[in-house]
Amino acid sequence: MTELDHAVALLREGELVAIPTETVYGLAADAANPAAVAKIFALKGRPSDHPLIVHIAGTAQLDDWATNIPADARRLADAFWPGPLTLILKRQPHVPDAVTGGQDTVGLRAPAHPLAHALLEQFGGGLAAPSANRFGHVSPTTAQHVRDEFGDACPLVLDGGASPVGVESTIVSLVDDTPKLLRPGGVPREAIEAVLGRKLEHHQSNKTAKIRASGLLDSHYAPRTPLILGPLPSLLDEAARRLAAGERVLLLHRSAIGTPTSGIAHQQLAPDAAHFARELYALLRRHDRQHDVLLMEAPPQSPEWLAVNDRLKRAATTRLD
Incomplete structure:
Protein backbone atom coordinates (compact mmCIF):
# COMPACT_ATOMS: atom_id res chain seq x y z
CA MET A 1 0.00 0.00 0.00
CA THR A 2 1.37 3.40 -0.99
CA GLU A 3 1.27 6.33 1.42
CA LEU A 4 -1.46 7.87 -0.74
CA ASP A 5 -3.51 4.66 -0.53
CA HIS A 6 -2.98 4.68 3.25
CA ALA A 7 -4.19 8.27 3.45
CA VAL A 8 -7.34 7.50 1.46
CA ALA A 9 -8.05 4.44 3.63
CA LEU A 10 -7.70 6.48 6.83
CA LEU A 11 -9.97 9.22 5.52
CA ARG A 12 -12.63 6.71 4.51
CA GLU A 13 -12.41 5.22 8.02
CA GLY A 14 -13.17 8.65 9.51
CA GLU A 15 -9.61 9.42 10.60
CA LEU A 16 -7.51 12.57 10.21
CA VAL A 17 -4.66 13.07 7.75
CA ALA A 18 -2.42 16.14 7.54
CA ILE A 19 -1.96 17.17 3.92
CA PRO A 20 0.29 19.62 2.09
CA THR A 21 -1.22 22.42 0.06
CA GLU A 22 0.42 25.28 -1.78
CA THR A 23 -0.71 27.66 1.00
CA VAL A 24 -0.17 25.84 4.34
CA TYR A 25 -0.56 22.27 5.60
CA GLY A 26 -4.15 21.25 6.36
CA LEU A 27 -5.69 18.86 8.89
CA ALA A 28 -8.06 16.88 6.67
CA ALA A 29 -11.14 14.77 7.31
CA ASP A 30 -14.00 13.51 5.16
CA ALA A 31 -16.23 16.59 4.86
CA ALA A 32 -19.33 14.42 4.49
CA ASN A 33 -18.69 12.63 7.80
CA PRO A 34 -19.67 14.77 10.83
CA ALA A 35 -17.95 12.40 13.28
CA ALA A 36 -14.69 12.70 11.35
CA VAL A 37 -15.02 16.48 11.14
CA ALA A 38 -15.56 16.60 14.91
CA LYS A 39 -12.06 15.12 15.33
CA ILE A 40 -10.61 18.19 13.61
CA PHE A 41 -12.25 20.50 16.14
CA ALA A 42 -11.16 18.33 19.05
CA LEU A 43 -7.52 18.10 17.99
CA LYS A 44 -7.20 21.77 17.06
CA GLY A 45 -9.20 23.09 20.01
CA ARG A 46 -11.24 25.02 17.46
CA PRO A 47 -14.62 26.59 18.37
CA SER A 48 -17.43 24.45 16.96
CA ASP A 49 -19.15 27.41 15.27
CA HIS A 50 -16.02 28.28 13.26
CA PRO A 51 -16.61 27.03 9.69
CA LEU A 52 -14.18 24.90 7.72
CA ILE A 53 -13.14 25.09 4.07
CA VAL A 54 -14.00 22.07 1.93
CA HIS A 55 -11.22 21.09 -0.47
CA ILE A 56 -12.31 19.54 -3.77
CA ALA A 57 -10.48 18.27 -6.84
CA GLY A 58 -11.81 20.92 -9.21
CA THR A 59 -14.73 22.79 -10.75
CA ALA A 60 -16.55 19.56 -11.65
CA GLN A 61 -17.36 19.13 -7.93
CA LEU A 62 -18.68 22.65 -7.32
CA ASP A 63 -22.31 21.62 -7.69
CA ASP A 64 -21.86 18.72 -5.27
CA TRP A 65 -21.37 21.19 -2.41
CA ALA A 66 -22.89 24.52 -3.49
CA THR A 67 -26.21 25.66 -4.94
CA ASN A 68 -27.42 28.82 -6.69
CA ILE A 69 -23.87 29.27 -7.96
CA PRO A 70 -23.50 32.68 -9.65
CA ALA A 71 -21.66 33.14 -12.92
CA ASP A 72 -18.98 35.16 -11.09
CA ALA A 73 -18.10 32.10 -9.00
CA ARG A 74 -17.62 29.93 -12.07
CA ARG A 75 -15.50 32.61 -13.71
CA LEU A 76 -13.24 32.82 -10.65
CA ALA A 77 -12.99 29.03 -10.36
CA ASP A 78 -12.07 28.77 -14.04
CA ALA A 79 -9.45 31.49 -13.63
CA PHE A 80 -7.81 30.48 -10.36
CA TRP A 81 -8.49 26.80 -9.64
CA PRO A 82 -6.55 24.81 -8.82
CA GLY A 83 -5.03 27.49 -6.64
CA PRO A 84 -5.20 29.51 -3.41
CA LEU A 85 -8.72 30.91 -3.76
CA THR A 86 -11.68 29.97 -1.54
CA LEU A 87 -15.21 30.80 -2.66
CA ILE A 88 -18.04 31.26 -0.14
CA LEU A 89 -21.30 30.09 -1.71
CA LYS A 90 -24.76 28.91 -0.71
CA ARG A 91 -24.47 25.33 0.54
CA GLN A 92 -26.22 22.23 -0.68
CA PRO A 93 -28.70 20.95 1.97
CA HIS A 94 -26.68 17.79 2.63
CA VAL A 95 -23.50 19.67 3.67
CA PRO A 96 -23.03 18.96 7.41
CA ASP A 97 -23.51 21.78 9.90
CA ALA A 98 -20.20 20.68 11.42
CA VAL A 99 -18.47 21.97 8.28
CA THR A 100 -20.42 25.22 7.86
CA GLY A 101 -20.64 26.26 11.50
CA GLY A 102 -24.42 26.08 11.12
CA GLN A 103 -24.48 28.75 8.41
CA ASP A 104 -26.25 28.41 5.07
CA THR A 105 -22.95 28.90 3.23
CA VAL A 106 -19.91 26.75 2.49
CA GLY A 107 -16.32 27.62 1.62
CA LEU A 108 -14.83 25.70 -1.31
CA ARG A 109 -11.41 25.56 -2.89
CA ALA A 110 -9.38 23.30 -5.19
CA PRO A 111 -5.75 23.18 -4.00
CA ALA A 112 -2.94 23.27 -6.54
CA HIS A 113 -0.41 21.14 -4.65
CA PRO A 114 0.07 17.96 -6.75
CA LEU A 115 -0.03 15.63 -3.74
CA ALA A 116 -3.22 17.21 -2.36
CA HIS A 117 -4.80 17.10 -5.82
CA ALA A 118 -3.89 13.43 -6.29
CA LEU A 119 -5.36 12.63 -2.87
CA LEU A 120 -8.61 14.41 -3.69
CA GLU A 121 -8.88 12.68 -7.06
CA GLN A 122 -8.38 9.29 -5.45
CA PHE A 123 -10.61 10.00 -2.45
CA GLY A 124 -13.41 11.20 -4.69
CA GLY A 125 -15.15 13.48 -2.20
CA GLY A 126 -14.48 16.69 -0.33
CA LEU A 127 -12.03 17.14 2.51
CA ALA A 128 -12.57 19.63 5.31
CA ALA A 129 -9.07 20.87 6.02
CA PRO A 130 -8.24 23.90 8.19
CA SER A 131 -4.59 24.62 8.93
CA ALA A 132 -2.89 21.78 10.81
CA ASN A 133 -2.12 23.62 14.05
CA ARG A 134 -3.68 24.40 17.39
CA PHE A 135 -6.40 27.01 17.02
CA GLY A 136 -5.01 30.55 16.80
CA HIS A 137 -1.38 29.44 16.56
CA VAL A 138 1.04 29.97 13.66
CA SER A 139 0.06 27.92 10.62
CA PRO A 140 2.39 25.10 9.49
CA THR A 141 4.21 25.21 6.16
CA THR A 142 6.18 21.95 6.48
CA ALA A 143 5.36 18.41 7.55
CA GLN A 144 7.73 18.82 10.51
CA HIS A 145 5.72 21.81 11.74
CA VAL A 146 2.66 19.54 11.90
CA ARG A 147 4.58 16.83 13.76
CA ASP A 148 5.88 19.45 16.20
CA GLU A 149 2.32 20.66 16.76
CA PHE A 150 0.48 17.35 17.21
CA GLY A 151 3.05 14.58 17.68
CA ASP A 152 1.38 11.17 17.36
CA ALA A 153 -2.13 12.61 17.75
CA CYS A 154 -2.43 12.95 13.97
CA PRO A 155 -2.46 9.44 12.44
CA LEU A 156 -0.63 10.41 9.21
CA VAL A 157 1.25 13.43 7.89
CA LEU A 158 1.80 13.48 4.14
CA ASP A 159 5.08 15.24 3.38
CA GLY A 160 4.87 17.40 0.28
CA GLY A 161 7.79 19.70 1.07
CA ALA A 162 7.56 23.34 2.08
CA SER A 163 4.38 25.17 1.05
CA PRO A 164 5.36 27.47 -1.84
CA VAL A 165 2.82 30.26 -1.13
CA GLY A 166 3.16 30.27 2.65
CA VAL A 167 -0.03 32.12 3.64
CA GLU A 168 -3.61 30.91 3.48
CA SER A 169 -5.98 31.18 0.54
CA THR A 170 -7.82 34.33 -0.44
CA ILE A 171 -11.48 34.08 0.63
CA VAL A 172 -14.18 35.74 -1.49
CA SER A 173 -17.89 35.66 -0.64
CA LEU A 174 -20.32 35.49 -3.56
CA VAL A 175 -23.55 34.86 -1.66
CA ASP A 176 -25.19 38.13 -2.66
CA ASP A 177 -24.91 40.74 -5.39
CA THR A 178 -21.79 42.33 -3.88
CA PRO A 179 -18.57 40.25 -4.00
CA LYS A 180 -16.66 40.56 -0.75
CA LEU A 181 -13.01 39.98 0.09
CA LEU A 182 -13.07 38.31 3.50
CA ARG A 183 -9.42 37.26 3.74
CA PRO A 184 -6.56 38.36 1.49
CA GLY A 185 -4.24 35.53 0.55
CA GLY A 186 -2.46 33.70 -2.21
CA VAL A 187 -4.48 35.22 -5.09
CA PRO A 188 -4.07 39.02 -5.24
CA ARG A 189 -7.15 41.18 -4.83
CA GLU A 190 -6.38 43.00 -8.09
CA ALA A 191 -6.32 39.74 -10.08
CA ILE A 192 -9.77 38.79 -8.78
CA GLU A 193 -11.16 42.23 -9.53
CA ALA A 194 -9.77 42.02 -13.06
CA VAL A 195 -11.72 38.79 -13.68
CA LEU A 196 -14.91 40.14 -12.10
CA GLY A 197 -14.64 43.54 -13.77
CA ARG A 198 -15.53 45.30 -10.51
CA LYS A 199 -14.16 46.08 -7.07
CA LEU A 200 -14.39 43.81 -4.05
CA GLU A 201 -15.71 45.08 -0.74
CA HIS A 202 -13.02 44.29 1.84
CA HIS A 203 -14.30 43.08 5.21
CA GLN A 204 -11.77 42.40 7.96
CA SER A 205 -14.02 40.97 10.67
CA ASN A 206 -16.95 38.60 11.10
CA LYS A 207 -19.03 41.50 12.39
CA THR A 208 -18.80 43.68 9.30
CA ALA A 209 -18.91 40.78 6.86
CA LYS A 210 -21.99 39.34 8.61
CA ILE A 211 -20.62 35.87 7.93
CA ARG A 212 -18.21 33.66 9.83
CA ALA A 213 -15.15 32.61 7.84
CA SER A 214 -11.64 31.41 8.57
CA GLY A 215 -9.10 34.04 9.50
CA LEU A 216 -11.46 36.88 10.48
CA LEU A 217 -10.79 36.80 14.22
CA ASP A 218 -8.86 39.74 15.69
CA SER A 219 -6.22 37.41 17.16
CA HIS A 220 -4.96 34.61 14.94
CA TYR A 221 -1.76 33.15 13.39
CA ALA A 222 0.07 34.14 16.59
CA PRO A 223 3.32 32.87 18.10
CA ARG A 224 3.37 32.26 21.84
CA THR A 225 6.15 34.85 22.18
CA PRO A 226 4.83 38.44 22.11
Whole structure:
Protein backbone atom coordinates (compact mmCIF):
# COMPACT_ATOMS: atom_id res chain seq x y z
CA MET A 1 0.00 0.00 0.00
CA THR A 2 1.37 3.40 -0.99
CA GLU A 3 1.27 6.33 1.42
CA LEU A 4 -1.46 7.87 -0.74
CA ASP A 5 -3.51 4.66 -0.53
CA HIS A 6 -2.98 4.68 3.25
CA ALA A 7 -4.19 8.27 3.45
CA VAL A 8 -7.34 7.50 1.46
CA ALA A 9 -8.05 4.44 3.63
CA LEU A 10 -7.70 6.48 6.83
CA LEU A 11 -9.97 9.22 5.52
CA ARG A 12 -12.63 6.71 4.51
CA GLU A 13 -12.41 5.22 8.02
CA GLY A 14 -13.17 8.65 9.51
CA GLU A 15 -9.61 9.42 10.60
CA LEU A 16 -7.51 12.57 10.21
CA VAL A 17 -4.66 13.07 7.75
CA ALA A 18 -2.42 16.14 7.54
CA ILE A 19 -1.96 17.17 3.92
CA PRO A 20 0.29 19.62 2.09
CA THR A 21 -1.22 22.42 0.06
CA GLU A 22 0.42 25.28 -1.78
CA THR A 23 -0.71 27.66 1.00
CA VAL A 24 -0.17 25.84 4.34
CA TYR A 25 -0.56 22.27 5.60
CA GLY A 26 -4.15 21.25 6.36
CA LEU A 27 -5.69 18.86 8.89
CA ALA A 28 -8.06 16.88 6.67
CA ALA A 29 -11.14 14.77 7.31
CA ASP A 30 -14.00 13.51 5.16
CA ALA A 31 -16.23 16.59 4.86
CA ALA A 32 -19.33 14.42 4.49
CA ASN A 33 -18.69 12.63 7.80
CA PRO A 34 -19.67 14.77 10.83
CA ALA A 35 -17.95 12.40 13.28
CA ALA A 36 -14.69 12.70 11.35
CA VAL A 37 -15.02 16.48 11.14
CA ALA A 38 -15.56 16.60 14.91
CA LYS A 39 -12.06 15.12 15.33
CA ILE A 40 -10.61 18.19 13.61
CA PHE A 41 -12.25 20.50 16.14
CA ALA A 42 -11.16 18.33 19.05
CA LEU A 43 -7.52 18.10 17.99
CA LYS A 44 -7.20 21.77 17.06
CA GLY A 45 -9.20 23.09 20.01
CA ARG A 46 -11.24 25.02 17.46
CA PRO A 47 -14.62 26.59 18.37
CA SER A 48 -17.43 24.45 16.96
CA ASP A 49 -19.15 27.41 15.27
CA HIS A 50 -16.02 28.28 13.26
CA PRO A 51 -16.61 27.03 9.69
CA LEU A 52 -14.18 24.90 7.72
CA ILE A 53 -13.14 25.09 4.07
CA VAL A 54 -14.00 22.07 1.93
CA HIS A 55 -11.22 21.09 -0.47
CA ILE A 56 -12.31 19.54 -3.77
CA ALA A 57 -10.48 18.27 -6.84
CA GLY A 58 -11.81 20.92 -9.21
CA THR A 59 -14.73 22.79 -10.75
CA ALA A 60 -16.55 19.56 -11.65
CA GLN A 61 -17.36 19.13 -7.93
CA LEU A 62 -18.68 22.65 -7.32
CA ASP A 63 -22.31 21.62 -7.69
CA ASP A 64 -21.86 18.72 -5.27
CA TRP A 65 -21.37 21.19 -2.41
CA ALA A 66 -22.89 24.52 -3.49
CA THR A 67 -26.21 25.66 -4.94
CA ASN A 68 -27.42 28.82 -6.69
CA ILE A 69 -23.87 29.27 -7.96
CA PRO A 70 -23.50 32.68 -9.65
CA ALA A 71 -21.66 33.14 -12.92
CA ASP A 72 -18.98 35.16 -11.09
CA ALA A 73 -18.10 32.10 -9.00
CA ARG A 74 -17.62 29.93 -12.07
CA ARG A 75 -15.50 32.61 -13.71
CA LEU A 76 -13.24 32.82 -10.65
CA ALA A 77 -12.99 29.03 -10.36
CA ASP A 78 -12.07 28.77 -14.04
CA ALA A 79 -9.45 31.49 -13.63
CA PHE A 80 -7.81 30.48 -10.36
CA TRP A 81 -8.49 26.80 -9.64
CA PRO A 82 -6.55 24.81 -8.82
CA GLY A 83 -5.03 27.49 -6.64
CA PRO A 84 -5.20 29.51 -3.41
CA LEU A 85 -8.72 30.91 -3.76
CA THR A 86 -11.68 29.97 -1.54
CA LEU A 87 -15.21 30.80 -2.66
CA ILE A 88 -18.04 31.26 -0.14
CA LEU A 89 -21.30 30.09 -1.71
CA LYS A 90 -24.76 28.91 -0.71
CA ARG A 91 -24.47 25.33 0.54
CA GLN A 92 -26.22 22.23 -0.68
CA PRO A 93 -28.70 20.95 1.97
CA HIS A 94 -26.68 17.79 2.63
CA VAL A 95 -23.50 19.67 3.67
CA PRO A 96 -23.03 18.96 7.41
CA ASP A 97 -23.51 21.78 9.90
CA ALA A 98 -20.20 20.68 11.42
CA VAL A 99 -18.47 21.97 8.28
CA THR A 100 -20.42 25.22 7.86
CA GLY A 101 -20.64 26.26 11.50
CA GLY A 102 -24.42 26.08 11.12
CA GLN A 103 -24.48 28.75 8.41
CA ASP A 104 -26.25 28.41 5.07
CA THR A 105 -22.95 28.90 3.23
CA VAL A 106 -19.91 26.75 2.49
CA GLY A 107 -16.32 27.62 1.62
CA LEU A 108 -14.83 25.70 -1.31
CA ARG A 109 -11.41 25.56 -2.89
CA ALA A 110 -9.38 23.30 -5.19
CA PRO A 111 -5.75 23.18 -4.00
CA ALA A 112 -2.94 23.27 -6.54
CA HIS A 113 -0.41 21.14 -4.65
CA PRO A 114 0.07 17.96 -6.75
CA LEU A 115 -0.03 15.63 -3.74
CA ALA A 116 -3.22 17.21 -2.36
CA HIS A 117 -4.80 17.10 -5.82
CA ALA A 118 -3.89 13.43 -6.29
CA LEU A 119 -5.36 12.63 -2.87
CA LEU A 120 -8.61 14.41 -3.69
CA GLU A 121 -8.88 12.68 -7.06
CA GLN A 122 -8.38 9.29 -5.45
CA PHE A 123 -10.61 10.00 -2.45
CA GLY A 124 -13.41 11.20 -4.69
CA GLY A 125 -15.15 13.48 -2.20
CA GLY A 126 -14.48 16.69 -0.33
CA LEU A 127 -12.03 17.14 2.51
CA ALA A 128 -12.57 19.63 5.31
CA ALA A 129 -9.07 20.87 6.02
CA PRO A 130 -8.24 23.90 8.19
CA SER A 131 -4.59 24.62 8.93
CA ALA A 132 -2.89 21.78 10.81
CA ASN A 133 -2.12 23.62 14.05
CA ARG A 134 -3.68 24.40 17.39
CA PHE A 135 -6.40 27.01 17.02
CA GLY A 136 -5.01 30.55 16.80
CA HIS A 137 -1.38 29.44 16.56
CA VAL A 138 1.04 29.97 13.66
CA SER A 139 0.06 27.92 10.62
CA PRO A 140 2.39 25.10 9.49
CA THR A 141 4.21 25.21 6.16
CA THR A 142 6.18 21.95 6.48
CA ALA A 143 5.36 18.41 7.55
CA GLN A 144 7.73 18.82 10.51
CA HIS A 145 5.72 21.81 11.74
CA VAL A 146 2.66 19.54 11.90
CA ARG A 147 4.58 16.83 13.76
CA ASP A 148 5.88 19.45 16.20
CA GLU A 149 2.32 20.66 16.76
CA PHE A 150 0.48 17.35 17.21
CA GLY A 151 3.05 14.58 17.68
CA ASP A 152 1.38 11.17 17.36
CA ALA A 153 -2.13 12.61 17.75
CA CYS A 154 -2.43 12.95 13.97
CA PRO A 155 -2.46 9.44 12.44
CA LEU A 156 -0.63 10.41 9.21
CA VAL A 157 1.25 13.43 7.89
CA LEU A 158 1.80 13.48 4.14
CA ASP A 159 5.08 15.24 3.38
CA GLY A 160 4.87 17.40 0.28
CA GLY A 161 7.79 19.70 1.07
CA ALA A 162 7.56 23.34 2.08
CA SER A 163 4.38 25.17 1.05
CA PRO A 164 5.36 27.47 -1.84
CA VAL A 165 2.82 30.26 -1.13
CA GLY A 166 3.16 30.27 2.65
CA VAL A 167 -0.03 32.12 3.64
CA GLU A 168 -3.61 30.91 3.48
CA SER A 169 -5.98 31.18 0.54
CA THR A 170 -7.82 34.33 -0.44
CA ILE A 171 -11.48 34.08 0.63
CA VAL A 172 -14.18 35.74 -1.49
CA SER A 173 -17.89 35.66 -0.64
CA LEU A 174 -20.32 35.49 -3.56
CA VAL A 175 -23.55 34.86 -1.66
CA ASP A 176 -25.19 38.13 -2.66
CA ASP A 177 -24.91 40.74 -5.39
CA THR A 178 -21.79 42.33 -3.88
CA PRO A 179 -18.57 40.25 -4.00
CA LYS A 180 -16.66 40.56 -0.75
CA LEU A 181 -13.01 39.98 0.09
CA LEU A 182 -13.07 38.31 3.50
CA ARG A 183 -9.42 37.26 3.74
CA PRO A 184 -6.56 38.36 1.49
CA GLY A 185 -4.24 35.53 0.55
CA GLY A 186 -2.46 33.70 -2.21
CA VAL A 187 -4.48 35.22 -5.09
CA PRO A 188 -4.07 39.02 -5.24
CA ARG A 189 -7.15 41.18 -4.83
CA GLU A 190 -6.38 43.00 -8.09
CA ALA A 191 -6.32 39.74 -10.08
CA ILE A 192 -9.77 38.79 -8.78
CA GLU A 193 -11.16 42.23 -9.53
CA ALA A 194 -9.77 42.02 -13.06
CA VAL A 195 -11.72 38.79 -13.68
CA LEU A 196 -14.91 40.14 -12.10
CA GLY A 197 -14.64 43.54 -13.77
CA ARG A 198 -15.53 45.30 -10.51
CA LYS A 199 -14.16 46.08 -7.07
CA LEU A 200 -14.39 43.81 -4.05
CA GLU A 201 -15.71 45.08 -0.74
CA HIS A 202 -13.02 44.29 1.84
CA HIS A 203 -14.30 43.08 5.21
CA GLN A 204 -11.77 42.40 7.96
CA SER A 205 -14.02 40.97 10.67
CA ASN A 206 -16.95 38.60 11.10
CA LYS A 207 -19.03 41.50 12.39
CA THR A 208 -18.80 43.68 9.30
CA ALA A 209 -18.91 40.78 6.86
CA LYS A 210 -21.99 39.34 8.61
CA ILE A 211 -20.62 35.87 7.93
CA ARG A 212 -18.21 33.66 9.83
CA ALA A 213 -15.15 32.61 7.84
CA SER A 214 -11.64 31.41 8.57
CA GLY A 215 -9.10 34.04 9.50
CA LEU A 216 -11.46 36.88 10.48
CA LEU A 217 -10.79 36.80 14.22
CA ASP A 218 -8.86 39.74 15.69
CA SER A 219 -6.22 37.41 17.16
CA HIS A 220 -4.96 34.61 14.94
CA TYR A 221 -1.76 33.15 13.39
CA ALA A 222 0.07 34.14 16.59
CA PRO A 223 3.32 32.87 18.10
CA ARG A 224 3.37 32.26 21.84
CA THR A 225 6.15 34.85 22.18
CA PRO A 226 4.83 38.44 22.11
CA LEU A 227 5.21 39.98 18.65
CA ILE A 228 5.52 43.77 18.33
CA LEU A 229 5.19 45.51 14.95
CA GLY A 230 6.35 49.00 14.12
CA PRO A 231 8.72 51.23 12.16
CA LEU A 232 12.39 50.42 12.52
CA PRO A 233 13.42 53.51 14.58
CA SER A 234 10.70 52.81 17.15
CA LEU A 235 11.70 49.15 17.32
CA LEU A 236 15.37 50.02 17.91
CA ASP A 237 14.34 52.22 20.84
CA GLU A 238 12.07 49.46 22.16
CA ALA A 239 14.84 46.90 21.80
CA ALA A 240 17.32 49.05 23.73
CA ARG A 241 14.78 49.62 26.53
CA ARG A 242 13.97 45.93 26.84
CA LEU A 243 17.63 44.89 26.73
CA ALA A 244 18.32 47.27 29.59
CA ALA A 245 15.56 45.49 31.52
CA GLY A 246 17.29 42.15 30.95
CA GLU A 247 14.94 40.75 28.28
CA ARG A 248 16.01 38.57 25.36
CA VAL A 249 15.10 40.47 22.21
CA LEU A 250 15.09 39.54 18.53
CA LEU A 251 14.74 42.29 15.92
CA LEU A 252 13.34 41.17 12.54
CA HIS A 253 13.82 43.85 9.90
CA ARG A 254 13.71 44.49 6.15
CA SER A 255 15.50 47.85 6.13
CA ALA A 256 19.24 48.16 6.62
CA ILE A 257 20.11 49.19 10.17
CA GLY A 258 23.83 49.87 9.84
CA THR A 259 25.61 49.06 13.09
CA PRO A 260 22.99 47.56 15.41
CA THR A 261 22.67 48.60 19.02
CA SER A 262 25.05 46.51 21.08
CA GLY A 263 23.50 43.24 22.23
CA ILE A 264 20.45 43.28 19.95
CA ALA A 265 20.05 40.00 18.11
CA HIS A 266 18.65 40.69 14.67
CA GLN A 267 17.77 39.04 11.37
CA GLN A 268 17.31 40.55 7.92
CA LEU A 269 14.03 39.59 6.24
CA ALA A 270 13.14 39.09 2.58
CA PRO A 271 12.62 42.38 0.73
CA ASP A 272 9.77 41.28 -1.57
CA ALA A 273 6.23 40.29 -0.53
CA ALA A 274 6.11 36.83 -2.14
CA HIS A 275 9.40 35.69 -0.58
CA PHE A 276 8.42 37.24 2.77
CA ALA A 277 5.06 35.42 2.77
CA ARG A 278 6.66 32.10 1.90
CA GLU A 279 9.03 32.36 4.90
CA LEU A 280 6.80 34.14 7.45
CA TYR A 281 5.26 31.25 9.37
CA ALA A 282 8.45 29.19 9.39
CA LEU A 283 10.29 32.25 10.73
CA LEU A 284 7.78 32.79 13.54
CA ARG A 285 7.85 29.12 14.46
CA ARG A 286 11.65 28.96 14.45
CA HIS A 287 12.01 31.86 16.88
CA ASP A 288 8.95 31.19 19.05
CA ARG A 289 9.86 30.76 22.72
CA GLN A 290 13.55 31.40 21.95
CA HIS A 291 13.26 35.03 23.05
CA ASP A 292 11.19 37.14 25.44
CA VAL A 293 9.89 39.34 22.64
CA LEU A 294 9.97 39.49 18.84
CA LEU A 295 10.19 42.95 17.27
CA MET A 296 9.27 43.04 13.57
CA GLU A 297 9.52 45.95 11.17
CA ALA A 298 6.08 46.54 9.68
CA PRO A 299 5.95 45.89 5.92
CA PRO A 300 4.81 48.53 3.41
CA GLN A 301 1.08 49.15 2.99
CA SER A 302 1.20 48.64 -0.78
CA PRO A 303 -1.22 46.17 -2.44
CA GLU A 304 1.24 43.30 -2.84
CA TRP A 305 1.71 43.21 0.95
CA LEU A 306 -2.04 43.00 1.74
CA ALA A 307 -2.08 39.32 2.80
CA VAL A 308 1.11 39.60 4.86
CA ASN A 309 -0.14 42.72 6.64
CA ASP A 310 -3.44 40.99 7.38
CA ARG A 311 -1.66 38.05 9.05
CA LEU A 312 0.74 40.23 11.01
CA LYS A 313 -2.06 42.49 12.25
CA ARG A 314 -3.75 39.45 13.79
CA ALA A 315 -0.53 37.83 15.03
CA ALA A 316 0.90 40.90 16.76
CA THR A 317 0.25 41.73 20.41
CA THR A 318 1.25 45.39 20.01
CA ARG A 319 1.84 47.90 17.22
CA LEU A 320 4.13 50.88 17.73
CA ASP A 321 3.71 54.19 15.89
